[in-house]
Amino acid sequence: MTLNYFFSSDAVVANFDGTDLDSGTVVEFCFAKFLELPTVLLRTDFRKNGDSAASNADPWNLMCSGYPGTETICIHSMMQFRQKSIDQLLDYLAGEIIRKLDHCSASPRVSTPEEDFAAFVRAVKCAGGSMIERFPEERIKKLISRRHYS
Numbered sequence: 181m182t183l184n185y186f187f188s189s190d191a192v193v194a195n196f197d198g199t200d201l202d203s204g205t206v207v208e209f210c211f212a213k214f215l216e217l218p219t220v221l222l223r224t225d226f227r228k229n230g231d232s233a234a235s236n237a238d239p240w241n242l243m244c245s246g247y248p249g250t251e252t253i254c255i256h257s258m259m260q261f262r263q264k265s266i267d268q269l270l271d272y273l274a275g276e277i278i279r280k281l282d283h284c285s286a287s288p289r290v291s292t293p294e295e296d297f298a299a300f301v302r303a304v305k306c307a308g309g310s311m312i313e314r315f316p317e318e319r320i321k322k323l324i325s326r327r328h329y330s
Contacts (some may be wrong), residue, residue, distance in 0.1 A: 251280035
């Protein structure tokens with residue numbers, strides 16, 4: 181995903197498969213948490229790794245766990261594939277992703293609109309390149325206005 185699309189997103193679904201998490205996906209996850217975007221971490225990989233490989237905790241580095249507005253889906257895809265057709269598996273995953281996105285989207289926000297605006301401006305500046313031209317303050321304000329605050 182390019183940062184142009186990422187910064188315009190209302191939520192993020194991150195694929196956390198693999199023996200080691202993809203570094204680009206982790207950067208996008210960090211940006212999502214910095215911008216307080218609702219995030220679903222999806223792992224269909226049955227291998228356990230990271231800091232919690234021997235426990236029932238998330239099977240990746242613990243630095244990517246426990247953030248507000250984040251939900252996790254971990255399934256053993258090979259076991260699921262044995263029990264379901266590919267269409268049934270995809271329907272199941274889609275339903276779980278939607279349910280988890282709804283749940284984390286309903287979580288109370290940590291920041292205020294003003295804090296979100298400041299974080300967004302910093303993130304755009306950190307991204308560098310032409311992002312500053314693509315995301316002038318008016319566009320950022322419009323994106324922030326779509327968010328729900330309690």
